[in-house]
């Protein structure tokens with residue numbers, strides 16, 4: 001039985017990962033500070049079932065405070081999956097220092113903890129945003145031209161680089177997984193699909209930034225969790241960067257139509273606003289490396305994933 005730390009385990013992706021690890025019989029320690037970026041009740045709801053499992057422990061701590069969380073975790077740890085972060089491009093433009101403190105210093109703290117405890121495997125949630133304005137699509141990990149254009153993206157580049165240092169110096173396997181816009185049940189309420197569905201359901205106006213031609217590679221949560229679980233089992237090399245996307249890029253206007261179709265609700269009230277600084281024009285993952293190393297094979301096309309998301313949204317009272 002593995003002992004796994006999941007930082008950010010009360011959040012969207014983290015709570016799904018904890019579900020899967022517990023199902024698998026692993027022991028999980030979740031470190032999360034319930035960052036107030038969105039409502040605590042949503043995160044409490046995410047971890048309700050975890051709290052009832054005796055293989056689960058919650059350490060409510062801030063990753064900026066190495067001295068306090070180190071004292072609360074004394075057991076041997078096999079794997080750390082580091083997902084805790086301030087997330088989002090737009091808020092990072094407003095608060096670059098806060099993003100640096102959590103995503104860079106916080107990540108350094110978790111790496112230090114891993115070094116001190118001789119943890120052999122570290123998995124880091126990186127992001128498609130690191131590719132920035134690189135026009136060479138679909139984006140491949142072999143393309144070393146990273147052109148981040150937001151403070152958030154630069155913190156993720158930083159995490160990948162710090163991981164390389166620790167992996168070289170301390171015999172620690174480090175895998176950076178570059179997630180491409182993840183969606184599904186429990187999705188962060190600030191992200192487009194969740195926000196649009198909420199506004200459309202309430203008959204409110206949705207705002208499309210730019211002319212609607214921007215593109216994103218949307219990845220369903222179960223596919224992402226399959227990729228993370230396969231990464232935990234991966235042992236063939238000490239340092240890898242791997243894209244986890246869907247390998248299909250979707251225009252913003254096409255996304256709205258797909259949400260209309262999946263929900264049966266028309267987006268009658270749309271407005272356009274100027275593009276937001278920091279947002280990239282398109283994201284598009286080449287997932288051939290994930291297929292080769294992890295056996296990754298995304299199962300959800302956008303319509304199938306949106307149907308599941310809408311179903312969840314309509315059955316949950318906490319959004």
Ligand code: NAD
Pocket residue numbers: 007008009010011012013014031032033034035036043061062063064082083084085086087088102106125126127128178179180181182183188
């Ligand atoms: P989320 O906000 O739902 O989860 C992040 C969790 O980290 C939250 O529960 C939050 O309380 C916790 N956290 C934040 N600051 C912390 C701190 N100082 N100490 C301890 N815990 C802290 O976000 P998510 O969408 O689940 O994202 C998870 C990870 O995946 C993040 O690293 C994010 O950057 C990365 N990522 C997400 C996406 C996406 O589309 N959702 C895409 C690319 C990368």
